Amino acid sequence: MLQPVANTEPPLLAALARRPVSRVPVWFMRQAGRSLPEYRTLKGVDSILTVLQDPSLAAEITLQPVTRYGVDAAILYSDIVAPLAYAGLEIDIVAGVGPTLEPPLRSRRDLGRLARFHVEALGPMAETVRLVTQSSPVPLIGFAGGPFTVASYLIEGRPSRDYVHTKRLMLSDPELFRDILARLTDIAIATITTQVRSGARAVQIFDSWVGALGTRAFVTHITPHLRRLAAAIDALGVPSIYFSVGTAHLLEQATSLGFSALGVDWRVDLSSLARRHGHHLAIQGNLDPATVLAPPDALIDEVRHVVASSRRAPGYIFNLGHGVLPESDPDVLSRIVEYVHEEGTALRSLCGDEQ
Amino acid sequence: MLQPVANTEPPLLAALARRPVSRVPVWFMRQAGRSLPEYRTLKGVDSILTVLQDPSLAAEITLQPVTRYGVDAAILYSDIVAPLAYAGLEIDIVAGVGPTLEPPLRSRRDLGRLARFHVEALGPMAETVRLVTQSSPVPLIGFAGGPFTVASYLIEGRPSRDYVHTKRLMLSDPELFRDILARLTDIAIATITTQVRSGARAVQIFDSWVGALGTRAFVTHITPHLRRLAAAIDALGVPSIYFSVGTAHLLEQATSLGFSALGVDWRVDLSSLARRHGHHLAIQGNLDPATVLAPPDALIDEVRHVVASSRRAPGYIFNLGHGVLPESDPDVLSRIVEYVHEEGTALRSLCGDEQ
Numbered sequence: 001m002l003q004p005v006a007n008t009e010p011p012l013l014a015a016l017a018r019r020p021v022s023r024v025p026v027w028f029m030r031q032a033g034r035s036l037p038e039y040r041t042l043k044g045v046d047s048i049l050t051v052l053q054d055p056s057l058a059a060e061i062t063l064q065p066v067t068r069y070g071v072d073a074a075i076l077y078s079d080i081v082a083p084l085a086y087a088g089l090e091i092d093i094v095a096g097v098g099p100t101l102e103p104p105l106r107s108r109r110d111l112g113r114l115a116r117f118h119v120e121a122l123g124p125m126a127e128t129v130r131l132v133t134q135s136s137p138v139p140l141i142g143f144a145g146g147p148f149t150v151a152s153y154l155i156e157g158r159p160s161r162d163y164v165h166t167k168r169l170m171l172s173d174p175e176l177f178r179d180i181l182a183r184l185t186d187i188a189i190a191t192i193t194t195q196v197r198s199g200a201r202a203v204q205i206f207d208s209w210v211g212a213l214g215t216r217a218f219v220t221h222i223t224p225h226l227r228r229l230a231a232a233i234d235a236l237g238v239p240s241i242y243f244s245v246g247t248a249h250l251l252e253q254a255t256s257l258g259f260s261a262l263g264v265d266w267r268v269d270l271s272s273l274a275r276r277h278g279h280h281l282a283i284q285g286n287l288d289p290a291t292v293l294a295p296p297d298a299l300i301d302e303v304r305h306v307v308a309s310s311r312r313a314p315g316y317i318f319n320l321g322h323g324v325l326p327e328s329d330p331d332v333l334s335r336i337v338e339y340v341h342e343e344g345t346a347l348r349s350l351c352g353d354e355q
Numbered sequence: 356m357l358q359p360v361a362n363t364e365p366p367l368l369a370a371l372a373r374r375p376v377s378r379v380p381v382w383f384m385r386q387a388g389r390s391l392p393e394y395r396t397l398k399g400v401d402s403i404l405t406v407l408q409d410p411s412l413a414a415e416i417t418l419q420p421v422t423r424y425g426v427d428a429a430i431l432y433s434d435i436v437a438p439l440a441y442a443g444l445e446i447d448i449v450a451g452v453g454p455t456l457e458p459p460l461r462s463r464r465d466l467g468r469l470a471r472f473h474v475e476a477l478g479p480m481a482e483t484v485r486l487v488t489q490s491s492p493v494p495l496i497g498f499a500g501g502p503f504t505v506a507s508y509l510i511e512g513r514p515s516r517d518y519v520h521t522k523r524l525m526l527s528d529p530e531l532f533r534d535i536l537a538r539l540t541d542i543a544i545a546t547i548t549t550q551v552r553s554g555a556r557a558v559q560i561f562d563s564w565v566g567a568l569g570t571r572a573f574v575t576h577i578t579p580h581l582r583r584l585a586a587a588i589d590a591l592g593v594p595s596i597y598f599s600v601g602t603a604h605l606l607e608q609a610t611s612l613g614f615s616a617l618g619v620d621w622r623v624d625l626s627s628l629a630r631r632h633g634h635h636l637a638i639q640g641n642l643d644p645a646t647v648l649a650p651p652d653a654l655i656d657e658v659r660h661v662v663a664s665s666r667r668a669p670g671y672i673f674n675l676g677h678g679v680l681p682e683s684d685p686d687v688l689s690r691i692v693e694y695v696h697e698e699g700t701a702l703r704s705l706c707g708d709e710q
Contacts, residue, residue, distance in 0.1 A: 171649035249603035294526035
């Protein structure tokens with residue numbers, strides 16, 4: 001017989017702690033934003049960086065998907081380069097392109113530009129977090145960018161496919177590269193500290209592009225910064241999720257950095273990950289966002305497969321493997337939430353019994 | 356004592372057959388083209404599709420890197436969408452963008468546009484292969500695109516990061532998707548057959564973007580076509596290399612499709628791949644092309660690491676993990692060839708002794 005779970009702890013936090021949940025928690029990366037008509041109405045044509053200066057507007061955007069979908073977490077409406085933009089670095093977020101920096105950061109002299117960051121510049125972000133947590137029925141997840149991913153935008157000057165400038169700098173001047181990443185790690189820690197002190201109850205590190213590196217480069221140049229980041233979040237007393245894309249080759253390393261949970265994309269075999277690492281961290285993911293555009297039967301089949309694959313992980317959070325695509329139908333996302341909460345919860349309970 | 360290898364078989368072909376080699380063979384994806392000043396002089400401002408209509412010009416471009424670098428293979432100067440372009444499909448290759456198709460291929464009616472392909476259209480390609488093989492001191496590798504990768508260009512209409520249209524079609528109309536991939540597999544087989552009959556002595560399938568799929572989608576929708584492709588190449592009596600990018604999660608499947616060799620990028624742990632699969636196929640790769648831009652010491656350290664990692668694979672071909680970057684210095688590529696031929700060969704022999 002199944003034991004009904006009496007736990008009233010928010011499912012997100014219970015799952016992150018690998019404790020029993022009242023239902024399988026679910027949220028979506030980029031749940032706030034582009035795919036929601038109420039967001040497009042509210043935001044108008046302003047740049048996200050302009051919107052972020054208005055805490056009540058940013059808070060409302062953060063809460064829109066919580067209201068609409070009934071997801072188990074709010075995720076702060078912001079951007080991984082926003083802390084630097086708040087502090088006056090020449091960052092823009094260009095529609096249809098992404099973050100740009102002109103001129104890019106490529107020399108030791110450029111390192112001085114990162115010194116402009118000061119935590120007081122995060123005032124509007126702190127206020128947004130306070131407004132959200134005052135009225136949100138679910139925990140708010142704060143976030144920061146992984147140091148490699150943020151560095152890649154700053155060094156390339158724009159989104160990249162090859163990360164040529166970033167890798168060249170890493171290989172040709174490893175000391176400067178280390179100093180840039182150390183500074184970006186400091187900034188990530190300051191950002192997260194501000195968010196947690198303002199009410200965020202969990203933190204996600206978005207390190208989307210770190211999968212551009214092979215294992216050797218990841219271990220040599222990146223993991224020391226990530227360990228420090230994980231320890232700093234731990235010291236704040238909140239759980240942490242480390243998310244990246246295309247990192248099936250880095251799982252052994254990524255699971256031992258000290259984060260509470262690993263967020264993975266659809267390229268990762270969730271079943272194997274759950275079996276091998278589910279006993280020491282929580283797992284989050286990993287439906288291909290393109291699946292949301294598929295017909296209902298194909299979609300539900302994939303959602304079921306993802307949830308079933310998670311069953312060896314005591315702590316599991318359903319999510320997409322990357323951000324919600326702008327073309328996504330919000331009603332389909334609602335259906336996924338409903339399915340995961342009901343059938344998904346039953347499925348994981350049943351599977352758990354079979355172990 | 357090391358046994359001197361008396362084998363006079365071309366090292367590329369010996370390695371592909373996992374037989375002893377006189378030296379570690381090396382070639383570079385995109386060795387012909389953008390990074391060579393003699394190429395830029397010869398090609399001028401013409402589109403590659405225009406150049407491909409001139410067999411003597413295309414043959415000369417194919418041979419340029421063989422002359423300059425002393426690599427162990429020529430690779431046909433062409434493009435994976437060229438067979439369709441030769442046959443009159445509305446394909447363009449836009450500088451700085453890549454292959455485009457307007458309008459994209461998205462309906463069953465569009466499938467008729469692929470029917471335009473006829474093998475006679477490959478006349479200039481066949482003539483190029485004949486010209487190259489008449490004068491090349493090393494074997495010529497022919498190639499075709501993997502059906503998923505070519506389909507992604509046709510269905511998206513241009514290079515993509517998310518492959519949203521391709522995945523949506525795959526999930527919403529799997530029969531049409533299957534028919535498109537089957538037709539593209541036919542075209543790949545016809546292309547390779549033409550190349551081999553004209554003198555190509557090995558074949559590489561470029562399936563660069565198939566890593567966008569998870570394991571389940573790869574097995575359901577792609578591997579049946581790849582198995583047929585591998586068998587067709589085998590029936591032509593030449594060895595085959597299956598190359599893709601970002602497929603650390605697909606290695607178990609990709610190593611059992613029937614290809615003679617697997618080409619992998621720098622995300623793959625070559626050492627583990629060689630140990631697990633080196634006894635039944637040859638391995639090719641996998642230096643990060645960005646490393647070519649690094650200072651000499653860092654570069655040679657990485658090259659040595661790659662070669663040493665290959666040592667459990669009896670059949671090994673040194674290559675980059677993806678195409679030569681346009682910014683690459685040809686003199687650095689020459690130095691890599693020299694290093695792999697000398698130190699690389701010694702290193703693999705020594706390591707072999709230690710097993």
